[in-house]
Each structure stands twice: as C-alpha cells, then as structure tokens.
Amino acid sequence: MHLSIRWFFRSSARRVLANIFVLALLCNCRCTPKQVPPPVHPPNFDANRAFENLKQLCDFGPRNHGSDGKAQAEKWIQERLNEAGAEVSLHEFNYTPVQSQKAEHFTNIVGRILPAAEHRVMIGTHYDTRSSADHDSKKELRSTPIIGANDGASGVAVLLEMARIWKNDPPPVGVDLIFFDGEDFGREGAEDDYFAGSKAWVWDHPDYKPVWGIVLDMIGESSLRIMKERTSAEKAPRIIQRVWEAAERVHSTAFIDKKLGAVSDDHTAFLEKGLPVILLIDIDYPPYHTTQDLPDKCSPESLGQVGFAVMEAISAPH
Numbered sequence: 001m002h003l004s005i006r007w008f009f010r011s012s013a014r015r016v017l018a019n020i021f022v023l024a025l026l027c028n029c030r031c032t033p034k035q036v037p038p039p040v041h042p043p044n045f046d047a048n049r050a051f052e053n054l055k056q057l058c059d060f061g062p063r064n065h066g067s068d069g070k071a072q073a074e075k076w077i078q079e080r081l082n083e084a085g086a087e088v089s090l091h092e093f094n095y096t097p098v099q100s101q102k103a104e105h106f107t108n109i110v111g112r113i114l115p116a117a118e119h120r121v122m123i124g125t126h127y128d129t130r131s132s133a134d135h136d137s138k139k140e141l142r143s144t145p146i147i148g149a150n151d152g153a154s155g156v157a158v159l160l161e162m163a164r165i166w167k168n169d170p171p172p173v174g175v176d177l178i179f180f181d182g183e184d185f186g187r188e189g190a191e192d193d194y195f196a197g198s199k200a201w202v203w204d205h206p207d208y209k210p211v212w213g214i215v216l217d218m219i220g221e222s223s224l225r226i227m228k229e230r231t232s233a234e235k236a237p238r239i240i241q242r243v244w245e246a247a248e249r250v251h252s253t254a255f256i257d258k259k260l261g262a263v264s265d266d267h268t269a270f271l272e273k274g275l276p277v278i279l280l281i282d283i284d285y286p287p288y289h290t291t292q293d294l295p296d297k298c299s300p301e302s303l304g305q306v307g308f309a310v311m312e313a314i315s316a317p318h
C-alpha cells in the first residue's frame with residue numbers, strides 16, 4: 001500500500017478537525033446531564049416480598065435433584081402461581097445423564113399470565129440447586145448440596161413477585177414464566193447434563209416462539225452488577241437494549257453498560273433455535289457453588305432492581 005504525502009497532510013488536518021469535534025461533544029455532554037425518560041409504567045414490585053420468597057425457598061433446604069427440598073419447592077411455586085391467577089402446567093420429561101444407563105425424571109413448572117394473549121414474552125429461571133458444593137474452600141464440604149440463595153432461589157423469588165403484582169395490574173402482553181429444572185445437574189466431566197430443563201423444553205416445544213425472553217440466574221447478591229452477556233448481546237441485541245433502557249428509566253443502577261464474556265445457561269437452547277432470549281447474570285459471586293451461598297449474601301434491593309427493570313422492559317411498547 002502506498003499513501004502520498006499530500007494525502008497524509010490532508011488526513012492529519014481532517015483528524016485534528018475530528019478531534020475538535022469530539023472534544024466539543026464531550027464538553028457539551030458534561031454541561032448537559034443526560035435526560036432519562038420516565039418509566040413507561042410506574043414501578044410496582046415489592047422487593048421485600050421477593051426477598052421473603054428467597055428465604056422461604058432456602059428454608060426448604062437444598063433443592064437438588066431427588067431432594068425433599070426440591071419436591072417442596074415444586075409444590076410451593078405452583079401454589080404461589082395459582083394464587084396469582086396464572087395458568088399453571090407442568091412439563092415433565094425424562095433425561096438419561098451422561099455416564100448413566102438410568103433415565104431420571106424432571107419437571108419444569110410453567111405459569112402463564114394472560115394465557116389467551118397471542119403476543120408472548122418468556123421469563124425463565126431455574127429452581128433446582130446444585131447437589132455438590134464443589135467450589136467450597138473446605139474439602140470435606142465439597143460433596144454437600146448447596147442452599148443456593150443466589151444460585152437457584154433469587155430468580156424464582158423475582159418471578160413469583162412479578163406474578164403476584166400482575167394479578168391486579170396485568171402486563172400489556174402475555175408472559176410465560178418458566179421455572180426450569182435440572183439447570184445445575186451437570187458435573188465436572190458431564191457438562192452435557194447442565195441446563196437439562198431448558199434443553200428439554202425447547203426440544204419438546206418446536207412451535208413455541210415467544211417474541212423475546214429473559215433468563216434470570218444469580219441476580220440476588222448484595223453487590224449486584226449485571227453486564228451484557230456476550231452471546232445475548234450478539235444474538236439478541238435489541239432485547240439487551242430494551243432491558244438496559246428500561247433499567248435506566250427505573251434507576252436500576254446494577255445494570256452496567258459493559259460486556260461480559262459468553263456464559264452458557266438456560267437461554268442458550270433458545271438462542272440456538274434463533275429465539276431472542278437474553279441472560280441476566282452476575283457471575284462475580286465468591287460463594288458460587290459453595291455452602292456459603294446463603295440469604296445473608298443476597299439483598300432485597302438487588303431483587304428489586306431486577307424486578308423493576310424486567311417489568312419495565314415488558315411494559316415498554318412492543
């Protein structure tokens with residue numbers, strides 16, 4: 001490639017002009033604070049009630065596959081959805097884990113808000129917890145099932161509070177709340193066993209096509225910072241934009257305008273099918289997969305920030 005001297009000078013001059021223009025813009029930004037429009041719908045989410053949901057789930061004990069805690073949580077989630085007037089159904093499926101000959105039985109729970117509405121949004125989360133605290137600092141605790149206050153209860157807590165609010169103040173579109181089973185069923189050397197519930201759901205419902213969706217996972221920790229997960233941002237940029245703009249309107253400052261690396265989760269099966277479903281997660285959580293993932297690491301404020309933002313994103317014009 002060859003560039004002439006005259007072109008070089010001309011382009012430098014252009015660059016100087018461009019820099020002056022950018023400086024002027026920056027100066028202008030500093031002088032005029034950004035105007036954030038008001039919420040489309042007045043925020044209506046009780047963060048303390050959501051936190052009570054989180055504590056109740058933890059009181060059932062670990063909710064790993066085959067546990068009493070999971071059976072109790074399954075029943076309790078359905079009761080809360082029924083109370084909220086949602087149309088409740090179960091998606092039951094069998095899955096044979098890697099390195100096993102025996103099929104295991106799993107249950108996704110679905111709560112449909114405004115079941116007759118054609119235009120539908122999917123909000124999902126997992127309700128199972130991990131059977132082993134494999135990241136615990138104490139070796140002897142690494143085969144203990146976790147309580148999963150953040151990883152398992154936080155998303156359920158938010159979804160159930162939204163359902164309660166919508167009973168008297170319904171959303172402008174139909175919403176399918178899906179509580180996935182078997183998300184944390186994978187183990188080291190058996191990665192295919194993760195996300196069993198969402199994979200089975202997508203496989204068994206080839207005609208299920210929500211207009212868009214969100215998966216919530218680990219959104220309850222006290223110092224919550226949610227960044228834009230890479231695969232979500234690449235494959236569903238408009239939904240990322242919708243949610244971050246909604247978060248701004250309701251002053252949910254936990255939503256950070258930064259990219260996060262790619263994370264596989266319950267949204268992956270949807271994205272692979274071409275459905276724009278994003279993941280909201282904060283993976284920077286020291287008690288992750290330890291016996292210390294307990295309610296005292298979580299806060300009502302964090303659940304509230306997510307609840308406000310997600311409800312506002314659903315209220316925004318479609």
Ligand SMILES: [Zn+2]
Nearest residue numbers: 130151184289
């Ligand atoms: Zn987990």
